[in-house]
Amino acid sequence: MSDIMYPVSFGKLMNHIMTEYSLYNRIYNVKKIHRTTHNKSLSLFGRKLENPLGPAAGPNTQLAQNIVASYVGGARCIELKTVQIMYGEELGIPRPCINSVDEAYNVEWSAEYRCDKAAEEYIKAWFAIHLIAKEYNLGDPHGFMFIMSVGYNLAGIQSELVDDFIETMRHGKQSPMWNECKQWALDNLHKFENIDIDYINSISDEICVAITLSTMHGCPAEEIESICTYLMKDKGLNLYLKCNPTLLGPKTVRQLLDDAGFKYIEFDEHQFDVDLKFDAAIPMLERLLAVGADAGVVFGVKLTNTFPVAIHNHELPGEQMYMSGKSLLPLTVGVAQLLSSHFGSRLPISYSGGAVKQNIKSIFECGIWPITVCTILLQGEGYDTFKSLADAVETGDYELAKSVQKDKIKQLVEDIGNNKLFKKSEVMQKKRDAHPSFPDTRAQDYQCRVLCGACVRVCPNRTNEILTIGNKRIIIHIDESCNECGNCACHCIEPCQPYKDRLTYFHNELALDDSTNDGFYVLGTLCGYRFKGVAGVCDIDALPEELKGVVQAFIKEHAYYVS
Structure with missing residues (x-):
């Protein structure tokens, strides 16, 4: 089995979408198709958002079809998978690389495609969503956005390869893929009922006006600040800086994990010595807020990055893996409380770390958004989960959510800490005790005994x-x-x-x-x-x-x- 992903052409992507929809009323196996019916909206970076929900930069935003599936399910703020100067085999990603039985772990950390190939996937997805949003009446074609994600150091981000990616995401027409998508749409107008030439010509090639910055665990504070300043001042981009859970300190992290039932999760306290510390983060964030204001762009933080923990039971290959999902939830809201207690509503906060149907509305009404998810999409209903998340968040108070509410964040932290729903359950603990390692049993026949799907x-x-x-x-x-x-x-x-x-x-x-x-x-x-x-x-x-x-x-x- 090859672990190489082969991108499909835009024509094949659209043929798949339109044929599957006409035959089965689904798109890339997303059956719970979300159609925006409310008239509420948010404004972010001068753009309209029908809701603040989307997939986090990761496995759900690497391929065009993944991004399309997210939108169809209800996502309207899509964070593209992180690109950098390394790609392909050079990344050295072991296989398997994801374990999401309950809380999730991964050892994959970057887009596997070279920057220009990744850009082509994102352009195909951008064009496809504009077509199907209007054709199938899924929502306002101007009511969603992409946010690019880059890493991991200043030299890499300033390289020709990554810089070309950034400029292509800002102006898609400079890529031949843009013309390929547009020409396909023009040549296949007869397949559409609600799309004409004027609409196709009106699709904006300004794909991204914002970026999420992901730096490596242990990146020096001076390097982080230099990258942020460059992206805002020199590139004119709105920016979310992804922060690490280590801002809480080792004692607090240990206590929060224990209280949530994750006593078995082990981490190296040395990580806290090399990561950005809270006392250094505060003045740095103040300076970056000022840089953003001078540059006329938004500066905020993304909470939080994944958390490196030890591999002891062959959960995945190697010695260290990155934790996310349910176990990251108390850490992420803890960092949100820590930062909001100092900055109040002055520091915008984007969120990723254990958001689910039962808490996403509360997170949103704290003024924390966009809210991106990953682990929950790797479980249960997969992309169909977006429907319930979108329905939940769209019942939220859009006016209240316009600014960060530190008092509500404090209450959110208390509510999550007291709710057994957000802790390791006895059932899942027993399952882990019985099968702690990655499942490696091989079937004896190609047919399922019980086809669960x-x-x-x-x-x-x-x-x-x-x-x-x-x-x-x-x-x-x-x-x-x-x-x-x-x-x-x-x-x-x-x-x-x-x-x-x-x-x-x-x-x-x-x-x-x-x-x-x-x-x-x-x-x-x-x-x-x-x-x-x-x-x-x-x-x-x-x-x-x-x-x-x-x-x-x-x-x-x-x-x-x-x-």
């Missing part, structure tokens, strides 16, 4: 599909967009590793040859395959009978992959 729902890259063959159903894995993150294995009830154990659709012969999975590719009436020890290329009708039924059903049900 979890691997379809939780995959951030949309790389699993359900296929009906007669009176039975199976899972088909889609090689094209899989990077072997392993999240599907965490939630398989068999258990198995769907990205290795399920019959796989490959987009061409080379992809099949690069894998050990049984599977097939389709080329007109021909099919190349590897199945139960036999490999070959033949007419579809000449395939082994069992495999022939799979291929014929796949072409019928999921034609958008092969057309």
Whole structure:
């Protein structure tokens, strides 16, 4: 199985979206499609937002289809995955790299595509959302935004590669991908009912006017300040600086984790020695607020970064992993209280760290937004979770949320600390005690004994599909967009590793040859395959009978992959 993701063309992306929607009333397996029906809105960086919700920079914003799936579910403020000068194999990301059974852990930390290729994914997503928002009446085509994310040091950010990315995100027309998307839309006007030439020509290429800065754990304060100053003063960008939970200090972090039931999580106190400390952060943030005001841009903080903790039970490969989700929640609101107690409403706060349906409205009404999520999208209903989150946050008081409310943040901290819903449950503790390590059981057969569909729902890259063959159903894995993150294995009830154990659709012969999975590719009436020890290329009708039924059903049900 190859861990390389192959980007699809804009035409193939749109064909997939429009065909799947017409056949099944879903888009990239998002069934709970969110349509904005209220007339409330927020203003951020001079732009309109129908709601302040979105996916955090991470696995849910790396590919165009991931971003489209987020918007369809209800996201309106999308934080693009962090880019930097390193990419691909140079990153050295081990596989698997995500474990999200309850609280989540990861060892992946940056976009796997080179900056220019990442920009192409974001342009495709930007153009596609503008088309489907209007065509399917999902919301105001001007009611959503992208925020780019870059890292991790000043030299890298000032490099030609990253600087070109930033400028492309500001003015998409400088990329050939912009013209490819626009030309496809013009050539396929006949496929739309609500889109005309004037609308296509009106789509703005100003994709991003803001940036989230992510620096490495241990980055010196002077370096952080220099990067922020450069991005605001020299590049004219609105900026959120991602802060670390270590601002709380080791004793407070230890106490908060223990109180929430995460006593087993271990961290190195040396991290607190090298990270930015609160006493140094306050004057630095004051100076950066002044820089932002002088530059005429917004400066704020993003709370919080992930938290490095020890690997003891083979949860993931290596010795250190990054913690997020439920266990990060008390730390993140704790940092919000700490900063708001000093700055009041003067320091805008963006949020990511354990937001769920039961607390997202309260976070929003504290004046903390945009609110981005990741862990919850890797669990349960996957992107369909956005619907309940959007419904919850859209019932919030948009007027109250216009400024940071430090008294409400204090109350939020107390409420979260006293609510057992936000602590490690006994059920999940027992599950962890029984199976602390990453699930590595391999299935003996490509067919599920119980087809739960979890691997379809939780995959951030949309790389699993359900296929009906007669009176039975199976899972088909889609090689094209899989990077072997392993999240599907965490939630398989068999258990198995769907990205290795399920019959796989490959987009061409080379992809099949690069894998050990049984599977097939389709080329007109021909099919190349590897199945139960036999490999070959033949007419579809000449395939082994069992495999022939799979291929014929796949072409019928999921034609958008092969057309």
